[in-house]
Amino acid sequence: xxxxxxxxxxxxxxxxxxxxxxxxxxxxxxxxxxxxxxxxxxxxxxxxxxxxxxxxxxxxxxxxxxxxxxxxxxxxxxxxxxxxxxxxxxxxxxxxxxxxxxxxxxxxxxxxxxxxxxxxxxxxxxxxxxxxxxxxxxxxxxxxxxxxxxxxxxxxxxxxxxx
Amino acid sequence: xxxxxxxxxxxxxxxxxxxxxxxxxxxxxxxxxxxxxxxxxxxxxxxxxxxxxxxxxxxxxxxxxxxxxxxxxxxxxxxxxxxxxxxxxxxxxxxxxxxxxxxxxxxxxxxxxxxxxxxxxxxxxxxxxxxxxxxxxxxxxxxxxxxxxxxxxxxxxxxxxxxxxxxxxxxxxxxxxxxxxxxxxxxxxxxxxxxxxxxxxxxxxxxxxxxxxxxxxxxxxxxxxxxxxxxxxxxxxxxxxxxxxxxxxxxxxxxxxxxxxxxxxxxxxxxxxxxxxxxxxxxxxxxxxxxxxxxxxxxxxxxxxxxxxxxxxxxxxxxxxxxxxxxxxxxxxxxxxxxxxxxxxxxxxxxxxxxxxxxxxxxxxxxx
Numbered sequence: 001x002x003x004x005x006x007x008x009x010x011x012x013x014x015x016x017x018x019x020x021x022x023x024x025x026x027x028x029x030x031x032x033x034x035x036x037x038x039x040x041x042x043x044x045x046x047x048x049x050x051x052x053x054x055x056x057x058x059x060x061x062x063x064x065x066x067x068x069x070x071x072x073x074x075x076x077x078x079x080x081x082x083x084x085x086x087x088x089x090x091x092x093x094x095x096x097x098x099x100x101x102x103x104x105x106x107x108x109x110x111x112x113x114x115x116x117x118x119x120x121x122x123x124x125x126x127x128x129x130x131x132x133x134x135x136x137x138x139x140x141x142x143x144x145x146x147x148x149x150x151x152x153x154x155x156x157x158x159x160x161x162x163x
Numbered sequence: 164x165x166x167x168x169x170x171x172x173x174x175x176x177x178x179x180x181x182x183x184x185x186x187x188x189x190x191x192x193x194x195x196x197x198x199x200x201x202x203x204x205x206x207x208x209x210x211x212x213x214x215x216x217x218x219x220x221x222x223x224x225x226x227x228x229x230x231x232x233x234x235x236x237x238x239x240x241x242x243x244x245x246x247x248x249x250x251x252x253x254x255x256x257x258x259x260x261x262x263x264x265x266x267x268x269x270x271x272x273x274x275x276x277x278x279x280x281x282x283x284x285x286x287x288x289x290x291x292x293x294x295x296x297x298x299x300x301x302x303x304x305x306x307x308x309x310x311x312x313x314x315x316x317x318x319x320x321x322x323x324x325x326x327x328x329x330x331x332x333x334x335x336x337x338x339x340x341x342x343x344x345x346x347x348x349x350x351x352x353x354x355x356x357x358x359x360x361x362x363x364x365x366x367x368x369x370x371x372x373x374x375x376x377x378x379x380x381x382x383x384x385x386x387x388x389x390x391x392x393x394x395x396x397x398x399x400x401x402x403x404x405x406x407x408x409x410x411x412x413x414x415x416x417x418x419x420x421x422x423x424x425x426x427x428x429x430x431x432x433x434x435x436x437x438x439x440x441x442x443x444x445x446x447x448x449x450x451x452x453x454x455x456x457x458x459x460x461x462x463x464x465x466x467x468x469x470x471x472x473x474x475x476x477x478x479x480x481x482x483x484x485x486x487x488x489x490x491x492x493x494x495x496x497x498x499x500x501x502x503x504x505x506x507x508x509x510x511x512x513x514x515x516x517x518x519x520x521x522x523x524x525x526x527x528x529x530x531x
Contacts, residue, residue: 001451049334072206084286086206088199088321088329091336098333102326105334108395111327113338114308118199118319139399148305155312 003029049105053080069093117159130159172232173252173294175277177482179474181297185465186413188345188385188478191251192303192402193292194311195330195339199319203331204286212268212284219272219283222317226310228274228281236265245487247271251294257285278303279310286331287339289314296478298413300342300406304398327394337394342405346412349384349462350419353431360415361386368392369408383454388412420466435463443514447500448507453484471520476513484510 003011009029066076067090074086076094085091091098102109115132117125133156140149176189197203198218201211220233236244236258244258244265252271259265266284273280282290291314293306321329327337335341351357361371370391373382388409390401423431438459442448448456461477463469482488489505490497497505 049332072202074206078205082205083333084205084331085203085329085333087202088197088323090203091323091326091329098326101333102336102394106337106392106394110325111323111337111394113327113340113397114311116315116320116322116328118322119316135397136399139397145301 001027003027003032005029005032005035049083053083053101067093126159126162130156133159171277172273173247173250173277173280174482176294176296177475177478178296179478181295181299183413184297184474185461186347186416187298187409188347188481189251189294189296190299190303190342190344191292191294192300192307192340192342193290194307195287195328195335195341196289196291196311196314196318197321197329197331198288199321201288203288204284205331207284209267212266214268215288216268216270216283218318219270219281219289219314222314223272223281225317226274226313227276227279228272228310231272231274231276231280233273234271236269236271237267239265242487242490246491249485249487250482252280253282254285257282274310279306281310281314287335289318298344298406298409300344300402300409301399304340304342304402308398334391335393338396338398338401340393340398340401341389342402343387343389344405344409345385345387346409346416347383347385347458347461347465348412348416349458350416350423352384354419354422356415356419360412364388364408364412365391367404367408369405382451383458385454385458420462424466431462432468435459435466435468439463439469439514439520442510443518444511445507447503448484448510449503450485450506453480453506453510457481469520472518476517480510480513483513 001011003009004027006029009031011027012030067078068075069086069090070093071089072086074090074093076097079085079090079094085094099109114136115129117129121129133152137149137152137156140146140152179185181187181190198215201207201215207215216235223229223233234243234247236247236253241260244253245260247253248255248258248260252273255261257265257269257271259269268284270283271280272283278295279291279293281292291307291310293303293310295303295306323329328339330336330339348357348360351360364371368391369388372387372389373385388405390405393401396404438456442453442456442460457477457480460469460472464472464474464477483492484506486497486502489502489509492509493505
């Protein structure tokens with residue numbers, strides 16, 4: 001659909017208004033909408049990562065590794081261009097850069113959710129996983145989700161048997 | 164895989180059950196997971212994708228997904244891929260609909276129970292998802308969490324002591340969890356309160372999008388609201404926070420509807436009945452038009468101004484009146500104008516058989 005105002009660009013803003021009990025919808029392109037002072041409250045699909053990435057590496061210490069990642073060959077520049085990491089080793093290679101990025105994106109860097117238990121776990125991994133499951137169990141009991149609590153208890157018992 | 168291989172796949176959420184299903188169409192929770200020892204999507208080699216697909220295919224057989232449907236997208240005709248995308252089961256990119264054909268190894272597995280599935284070789288190696296009708300966030304999380312438990316015992320996931328589950332994009336790292344609800348907010352749009360509400364949403368760590376995900380346009384007053392951050396909070400906290408905020412958005416929406424009915428009842432009723440009339444009798448309808456009209460009719464149903472309509476019927480129209488679904492029903496490709504004719508015919512037929520509202524003559528304006 002073309003913009004009703006300029007008739008040139010695609011209409012991307014559909015603005016409905018009621019005036020004197022009459023409803024009217026305007027189909028406008030972003031520019032004409034802006035000219036009329038009709039701005040959507042927030043930009044749809046706006047993505048903060050690009051801004052963060054642009055800031056990356058500017059104030060970091062010189063000694064920090066900019067890659068390339070020994071496993072996948074990704075460089076810091078590649079990452080800044082695409083916003084995508086190449087492999088799990090990238091999280092180690094670019095650790096210094098990522099720490100501050102993750103803090104800005106998420107407000108912290110420490111995962112406090114589910115603890116993963118790999119198919120062939122070490123004892124420490126099993127203990128950590130157990131602690132994670134017990135946190136979940138407490139929570140399920142608190143919120144009186146007894147079905148969930150029973151499932152978690154079974155998981156904990158199985159795991160305790162294996163440790 | 165034949166085109167008839169997915170007659171009902173992934174359509175459980177249309178049923179219109181669950182809390183607030185007139186306003187909240189669906190709840191979706193997805194978990195992003197990657198396999199140790201393989202590069203992520205950006206650096207993965209073509210042959211490696213296929214290997215990953217095979218790993219997942221084998222692992223899936225030991226989970227609740229066993230006995231369900233599996234799709235290797237590169238081996239499917241375009242129509243089938245478009246249908247899966249129209250059902251929100253695969254992303255545009257994975258389905259190879261954004262220009263490039265689908266990568267080898269791109270796939271989808273759906274469980275026989277339908278609500279859970281896993282996308283393979285999307286931005287992350289695995290995207291586990293659960294989709295339910297209505298507002299059922301915790302339940303959807305539990306469903307996908309169970310699948311994650313099962314798959315995790317067979318597949319080595321990339322996991323970091325501090326950062327949690329590792330993902331291709333740092334915006335997903337940690338829990339890898341994105342919980343989102345598809346919500347219909349015509350009241351807030353009509354009262355122009357929507358901007359404020361959406362701004363508020365983005366200030367409390369949530370984000371919103373259009374109907375078909377990131378970058379897609381807001382059509383028919385349908386919005387997707389989801390958590391923005393994934394690290395530093397537990398899965399349950401993320402889900403409960405979204406639940407709480409969505410509850411508030413629903414309240415605002417109800418409030419806006421009350422204001423509309425108080426200040427402009429005739430305008431609203433007229434709009435709703437016009438929308439119904441067009442859907443019921445028009446001979447040519449674009450998809451965008453259908454969505455906008457369905458928005459009006461949905462509002463009418465939700466406010467008990469149109470009786471005899473079911474949520475299921477309206478949900479169904481949102482999917483089956485899309486181009487690829489119409490082509491499948493027609494059994495041949497349809498040109499644009501032709502699509503619009505088929506769409507109108509389909510909508511008319513559905514409303515005639517299951518959407519016949521009692522056309523109350525109503526009070527004369529003078530009686531009000």
